[in-house]
Amino acid sequence: MSQSSKKLSLTARIFIGMGAGIITGALLQLLFDDSGDLRFSIFGFEFSTYTFLVDGIFSTVGAIFIASLKMLVVPLVFISLVCGTCSLTDPSKLGRLGLKSVSLYILTTAIAITLAIGLGLVVSPGSGVSMPTDATYVAKEAPTFSQVIINMFPTNPIKSMAEGNMLQIIIFAVLFGVAMAMTGDAGKRLGAVFEDLNTIIMRLVTIIMNLAPYGVFVLMAKLFSTIGAEMLGSLAKYFFLVIVVLILHGIVTYSVMLKLATGLNPVIMLKKMRDAALFAFTTSSSSATLPVTMETARNKLGVGKSVSSFTLPLGSTINMDGTAIMQGVATVFIAQVYGVDLTLGDYIMVVFTATLASVGTAGVPGVGLIMLAMVLQQVNLPVEGIALIIGVDRLLDMTRTAVNITGDCMVSCVVAKSEGELDEAVFNDPDAGTKEENIDFEHFDKNS
Template sequence: MSQNAHKYSLTTRIFIGLVAGTLVGLLLQLVFDDSGDLRFTIFGYTFSTYNILVEGIFSTLGQIFIASLKMLVVPLVFVSLICGTSSLTEPSKLGRLGIKSIGLYIFTTAIAISLALSLALLVAPGSGVTVPADAAYTAQEAPSLSAVIIDMFPTNPVNAMAEGKMLQIIIFAVLLGVAMAMSGEAGKRIANFFEDINTVIMKLVTIIMNLAPYGVFVLMAKLFSSIGADMLGSLATYFFLVLGVLLIHGLVTYSALLKGFTGLNPIILFRKMRDAAQFAFTTSSSSATLPVTMETAQNKLGVGKSVSSFTLPLGSTINMDGTAIMQGVATVFIAQVYGVDLALQDYLMVVLTATLASIGTAGVPGVGLIMLAMVLQQVNLPVEGIALIIGIDRLLDMTRTAVNITGDCTVACIIAKSENELDEARFNDLDAGLKEEDVDLEHFDRNS
């Protein structure tokens, strides 16, 4: 079984799990009687097929998978943030270049999440959809916005990690990373230690994501064993809504920023981004695409090496516009499905949390779902709602990775222009980087 599984990419295996789980769930609906159960008696004991399969096996394995995702949240955010901020080693970059990069990345992410929330509220993908009675959820009263802002700053970071207070963890990790960057050799030694930890955590993420096809199967089987036709239509609405927002943000927002800040032609940027976007779409990993992204920025777009070598690796860590879009639409969708009315302060909380969470989102496949768990917890929505969208998320993950690396290169061009380190002749030359400096996509593992 494992040997055959490795013949297929993770995307294919998750899709197989999605289809198989859906078919099994729908089949169970046909088999069960009107009461939603099929009972049989052995040696005088009555057993419920529904309870054994759905509430027993499927529910247990599904909850274990959800718990595994939640388990990764704290270490992933903490270590990724420290590694990203501690890489700002030169004071000058921590000043001018660092502020420009981080500021633009956070600005584009805020636009992305705001756009996603606005269109999701307009379209209402989860409106009128109900979940099974056993999945009902009662929301707790959310704290005020001022209380949330005050609570962002930890008095005890260890306690914050133990209790999973992600905003406090983010603030502490950023401050610690900056302090490490300013501490010379001592900071470098500690940074190397965290880089090793980060490598191990990324491997753990890979292990969990390799189990995703099985997690998707049991979650979808449980979901579709009692789901109605309205949910099927709502999932389609959710899918195309996220896809549409990604395209709008990638084509309109980035075009406006590039044209407004530099006067450059965004069509040229998109044409030259095709190879990098194709690789990003295939791997669903900003980190895996980074070598191609950097070569594209330097050889095709004319971005100076000093800017690209700093801005693009930073972007692969903190610029997750596509993930923020998914989190915004998913939050509205799950809230509507569970019948939870979010107030204005809740949506502001989502914008703030998703924007900050993007800083700690590693550029590897599937991490967006882990960050979504954090966003849902901040506005008191059930993390179990991830089960509604996880089956189709891998397909969207491919698209949002392409959007993420396009945003990285857009910001790199803007910063290079402001620093007089952009070769505009190379940028405008449609043949630049396509001959002697062509990007060799075959050099990279497409299934990594």
């Protein structure tokens, strides 16, 4: 690795990769027509390489990068949760962590959708938009609340890990850790093994983080080579309103809550969230970003391992502030498009339904649209309206994932502070967690 690359921080390199990817994708849009052929020829040769670049190289490398992140999620969550749980000397602490975390996640979700509905009513994003007569959307059936509770408990932990069922993994890891803590010397010996495994997993996270700029480049290049600006035409008001509410919630709401609950400087937290937020933006997955989120919370924000191991996996599963914002604006938007006047009671029902659904549908595939379908059905709005907003949802999903993981870290800081598990020296240190940011692969190869 050259000296010049070492001078650039990881954040700067990710930004460069993101910018280069966006420019590359936009250029591909301009250079290729709908048939996949270049609009010009060189020396009489026609070039038809769009599919090779976008669906070949970019798609393959991007999928490998996402898979590399997801590869770490299950072992990281299981090992870190076991380590955190087996080290708890006070059994009641686990109950406090759960109560505080879930309560804060529900509170932030309720605030998010209330803010979204309020600004939606002020801006009126659906005014002037006509609903296409051929728009259709078939909603998947949401599980009942009792079924969700039952599904939280695994019948086969190995199967849960293979399928990436995060709630079941959390339950099993907590029970396993508690059993280790109650086993005496055998539990301590096994605990030392898990501590070593945790150290190795976090080192693997660091290695993959150093490869992030290349993964970000191909993901952005593929996205912006396939998404055209024309889709934003009639939905511009809706699109930009969701973006504005996401930014307001991510910056203002979280900052106020952190300051009021802990007295910490929220600007420091937001600055240290840059790398994780960029990962979340490009991957559009809280679960895929979880290894980076945990590294940020522990090494940059000073959140204790016993707290971060519990609150962050839980948050990546049930904290859906960004999705709640989309649902709030979408509900107002669809109601206005169809000319339906919702009452104050209807909007209160939307807030209540979406807040509970964020926990009740956790871990269900396509959870965002399932939740929105539930909300629309609750206030008798046609589910077919979802078809109108699906086209721009990919771009919005990127932003709301970045908001979600910021909320996860904010809640972790609040819970850690209340439990005396927050290292404020690390939190306030601007260089915390950056010393191992660049790995000298040349040195590594020579000494391997």
